Amino acid sequence: MIEVKKLVKRFGLKTILRGLDFHVEPGEFVALLGPNGAGKTTFLRILASLSRPSLGTVHVAGYSLPNESAQVRARLGVVSHMPLLYPDLTAEENLEFYARMYGIMNAAPRITEVLGMVGLEARRKDLVRTFSRGMQQRLAIGRAIIHDPEVVLFDEPYTGLDQDASTMLDEVLRSVAAKGRTVVMTSHDLARAEDLATRFDILSRGVITASAKRSDFKNTNLLDFYKKALAG
Amino acid sequence: MTNETNTTAIVQRPSFLKAVMAIVQKDLSAEFRSRELLSAMLVFSMLVILIFNFALELNIDVRRTVTAGVLWTTFAFAGTLGLNRSMAVEKDRGCMDGLLLAPVDRSAIFFGKAISNLAFMLIVEAIVIPLYALLYNETRIFQLEFLGVLLLGSIGYISVGTLLSAMSVQTRTRDVLLPILLFPVAVPVLLASVKASGGIIEGLPLNDILTPINLLIVYDIVFIAISFMVFDFVVEE
Numbered sequence: 001m002i003e004v005k006k007l008v009k010r011f012g013l014k015t016i017l018r019g020l021d022f023h024v025e026p027g028e029f030v031a032l033l034g035p036n037g038a039g040k041t042t043f044l045r046i047l048a049s050l051s052r053p054s055l056g057t058v059h060v061a062g063y064s065l066p067n068e069s070a071q072v073r074a075r076l077g078v079v080s081h082m083p084l085l086y087p088d089l090t091a092e093e094n095l096e097f098y099a100r101m102y103g104i105m106n107a108a109p110r111i112t113e114v115l116g117m118v119g120l121e122a123r124r125k126d127l128v129r130t131f132s133r134g135m136q137q138r139l140a141i142g143r144a145i146i147h148d149p150e151v152v153l154f155d156e157p158y159t160g161l162d163q164d165a166s167t168m169l170d171e172v173l174r175s176v177a178a179k180g181r182t183v184v185m186t187s188h189d190l191a192r193a194e195d196l197a198t199r200f201d202i203l204s205r206g207v208i209t210a211s212a213k214r215s216d217f218k219n220t221n222l223l224d225f226y227k228k229a230l231a232g
Numbered sequence: 233m234t235n236e237t238n239t240t241a242i243v244q245r246p247s248f249l250k251a252v253m254a255i256v257q258k259d260l261s262a263e264f265r266s267r268e269l270l271s272a273m274l275v276f277s278m279l280v281i282l283i284f285n286f287a288l289e290l291n292i293d294v295r296r297t298v299t300a301g302v303l304w305t306t307f308a309f310a311g312t313l314g315l316n317r318s319m320a321v322e323k324d325r326g327c328m329d330g331l332l333l334a335p336v337d338r339s340a341i342f343f344g345k346a347i348s349n350l351a352f353m354l355i356v357e358a359i360v361i362p363l364y365a366l367l368y369n370e371t372r373i374f375q376l377e378f379l380g381v382l383l384l385g386s387i388g389y390i391s392v393g394t395l396l397s398a399m400s401v402q403t404r405t406r407d408v409l410l411p412i413l414l415f416p417v418a419v420p421v422l423l424a425s426v427k428a429s430g431g432i433i434e435g436l437p438l439n440d441i442l443t444p445i446n447l448l449i450v451y452d453i454v455f456i457a458i459s460f461m462v463f464d465f466v467v468e469e
Contacts, residue, residue: 050332052468074245074335082326084333088262100254101334103246127265143330 001026001151001182002047007056009042009206016042018206019056024199026150029183031197033190033226038203040186041080044155047184048078061150074102077144077152081159083136084143087129091120091139094128095146102147114142118172134165141172145181152176154185158192170196194222202229251336255344259318260351269317270352277310277360285367299370300429304422307357308389312411314352315393318345319401328401332467342463346394353386370433378432384448385425388455392417395459398466424448 004022008015016039024030034040045051047060049069058065061075078084085094092111099107115121118138128136137157144152154173158166166189173196177183187193193200200222202210210229217225246254263269284302288294322328322345331341361382365371372378393414400409415422424444431441 048329048333050329050468070245070335070337073333076333078329078333080326080329082329084326084330086258086262086321086327087325088266089258093258093261097254097258098330098334101246101251101331101336103244103250103335105244 001028001061002184003057003059004047005057007043007046007058008054009039009046009051010054016206017046020203020207022201022208024182024184026182027180028199029177029197030185030199030201031193032184032186032201032203033188033193034186034203035230039206040203041155043203044078044080044153044184044186048076048153049073074147075150077147077149078155079137079140079144079152079157080155081157083128083140085128085136085139088127090125090127091115091131091142092124094139095142098143098146104147107146110146110148114146117145117175118142119168132165133160134162134168137161137165137169138172141169141176145176149181151182151184154183154187156186156188158187158189166192190222190226200225202226204230246334246336248337248340251334251340252344252347255331255341256347256351259345259348262321263348263352269314269321270355272317273310273314273352273356274359276313277306277356278363280306280309281360281364281367295368295370296372296434297430299364299368299373299433300426303361303364303373304385304426304429306360307353307386308415308418308422310356310360311349311353311386311389311393312414314356315349315390315397315414316401316407316410318349318352319394319397320406323401328467338464338467339460341467342394342398342459345398346391346459349394350386350390353390354383357382357386372433372435375432377438378429381425381428381432381445381448384445384452385421385429388421388425388448388452389418391452391455391459392421395455395463395466398463421448421451424451 002022002024004020007017007020009017020043032040042051046053046058049065049072052066060072063071065072089097095111095114096107099111104110115124118141120135120139128139131139157169161169170192185197199211199213201208210225212225288298322331332338361373365373396413396417397410400406400413403409424447428441428444428448
């Protein structure tokens with residue numbers, strides 16, 4: 001579903017990604033972990049076609065980036081720590097706007113379904129500016145899956161959320177993944193990542209330094225694996 | 233909270249026009265609810281008009297020669313305020329990324345933002361011009377030709393301004409940077425607008441003001457075409 005080979009990203013003289021290789025099978029939930037400045041957000045922005053690779057090849061859902069970026073964007077949903085929502089529009093109006101931008105025919109039932117899924121049906125007529133951070137993040141997930149994408153990217157989705165909001169977000173993330181979507185999530189929250197993901201990749205200094213599946217953790221745990229990967 | 237059922241979204245590639253209209257409708261709905269941008273532009277324009285009214289001792293002849301300049305100065309500064317704010321709304325909450333993630337030609341984003349910016353500028357002009365006429369006792373600005381020049385000048389100013397605001401909004405000094413970038417590039421459209429509007433107020437025959445009007449038309453076409461071609465590169469990292 002995602003195939004990245006020898007990806008390099010430079011900003012001026014600074015090299016952020018240094019020949020990164022990454023492969024994700026359809027339906028996998030990959031947690032991309034790493035310290036601050038490792039290049040996680042830069043990598044996700046390239047997968048989302050928001051940034052161009054300097055070198056290397058990137059394929060998402062069978063389409064090449066940046067040449068076929070419109071086809072990739074039609075099959076991709078993105079949730080970042082910013083909600084990408086308009087505070088002066090209601091929850092419903094925000095989803096209606098994005099439904100139009102994605103060319104969704106007869107969007108009303110889909111909007112109702114998505115609002116129900118993220119637990120905001122009762123607040124559909126309320127302005128987003130009246131929402132708590134947790135509610136905005138749930139609506140952001142609704143926005144990202146409104147067009148039923150094959151791949152969903154989450155960039156630090158738990159940033160700024162309290163415990164209750166994070167627990168609610170866990171449920172939403174599980175339901176997003178449950179439909180067989182391919183999910184890539186960056187996070188600093190190892191416990192949550194361990195709970196949700198089926199595979200764990202460690203990104204450090206612009207390359208993937210270690211990768212493990214959930215089934216590999218019999219005599220160890222994610223924290224030990226993470227520490228070893230960064231030490232090595 | 234419930235799991236997703238099987239109401240699968242039927243997705244088509246959105247048409248260019250539908251995407252443009254979605255952005256325009258979104259901008260107008262948000263602005264008519266918050267009134268942040270329009271109120272700032274309007275208050276600023278009225279203050280400028282009032283200051284000119286007090287600062288200049290205007291007899292009827294002087295008034296005739298300065299009207300076009302006063303109005304275009306006001307609209308240019310108020311337009312800059314609006315352009316900055318309109319793009320900042322997209323940038324500050326990451327909504328620009330939301331627009332860029334949509335599977336549409338990115339020039340649709342330019343046209344959507346430019347049309348809503350133009351609508352805001354025209355609303356401000358529609359309120360400021362009667363106010364100016366009242367304060368300065370100047371009724372010749374209600375001529376159809378004058379309003380036509382106002383529209384042409386506004387289109388040119390907004391098209392280049394929308395492109396440059398998409399660039400400047402990505403910097404920390406966006407409030408300062410936009411006028412610094414915009415005014416030198418917009419000099420031809422402002423000069424032509426002032427000349428054509430001034431000629432109409434002074435009652436010159438159409439032949440005498442044809443050159444600035446043609447310049448405005450050419451400027452509009454050139455900058456809309458340039459923006460169409462380069463907007464994708466301006467907004468992408």
